[in-house]
Amino acid sequence: WRRQVSVEIVLSNPHSIPGNLTPLEANYGNGWSCVDVAAEIIKAVIKQFPDAKREGTEPSLRSAIIGKLRISYLRRNQGRNTWRDGKTLGMHAKHFIIDDICTY
Helix, strand or coil, X not given: CCCCCCEEEEECCCCCCCCCCCCCCCCCCCCCCHHHHHHHHHHHHHHHCHHHHCCCCCCCHHHHXXXXXXXXXCCCXXXXXXXXXXXXXXXXXXXXXXXXXXXX
16 A cells, blocks of 8 residues: 555456366355455555545555455466366466565
């Protein structure tokens, strides 16, 4: 929030189950939508920086979220969210990028 960095988050598609496993063995989607994740980030910003939601604060919370936060589901070429076998794309790996401005 303070440093106004861009944050990009890529989520597994809902109900993504790898290989021939069952939903009880592995479910990368976990039921969180892009909107759910954005809402939790907004709540966290407001909790840590209560003035962020006050009108007239620059940058406004709305403009910062619209301009700096991008959340999407994992896709492959031409926007497809499935593998060739029809199973939904999921990603178990977690990626963190660290630079001189922020730890992502």
